[in-house]
Amino acid sequence: MKIRTHNPTPWLQGFGLNHGVEVEGATRTLYMSGQTASDADGAPMHPGDIAAQYKTAWANLVDALESAGMSAANIVRLNFYTTDVDAFMEASEETMTIHGEAGAQIAATLLGVARLYHPDVMIEIEATAVA
Numbered sequence: 001m002k003i004r005t006h007n008p009t010p011w012l013q014g015f016g017l018n019h020g021v022e023v024e025g026a027t028r029t030l031y032m033s034g035q036t037a038s039d040a041d042g043a044p045m046h047p048g049d050i051a052a053q054y055k056t057a058w059a060n061l062v063d064a065l066e067s068a069g070m071s072a073a074n075i076v077r078l079n080f081y082t083t084d085v086d087a088f089m090e091a092s093e094e095t096m097t098i099h100g101e102a103g104a105q106i107a108a109t110l111l112g113v114a115r116l117y118h119p120d121v122m123i124e125i126e127a128t129a130v131a
Helices: 011-015 050-067 085-090 097-101
Strands: 002-006 020-024 029-031 075-082 107-112 123-130
Touching: 020 075, 050 085, 050 097, 050 123, 075 085, 085 107
Parallel strands: 075 107
Antiparallel strands: 002 020, 029 123, 075 123
8 A cells, every 4th residue: 555645735734634635556445433531431631631631642643543443644634623722722732743653644624613522522523444
């Protein structure tokens, strides 16, 4: 499998993101549900702390990838849903490095939403991975 990134302008790379990710030769695609900062019973964790929620949602996402025999390096797309875009952007220096450090080359979309499944949940991360 070959992954190649496309970046006609460099600004997204400052966030560890790409304008596009091209995949050649993949045989499996995993479409993941949104992952949140929730415990094994679905109870929200870290109310009011978007950075902590992001890190926990990311860990939950990586666990789900591993159950499919994949790792973060297999992720090619993330969608971020947040109830607080300003807080998300303020925390981005702390959170956006996680993907690159884990070997992910991703394209991404950030969406501001009125509410997620519980009022304490501020971030949900949805992924597409290939292998």
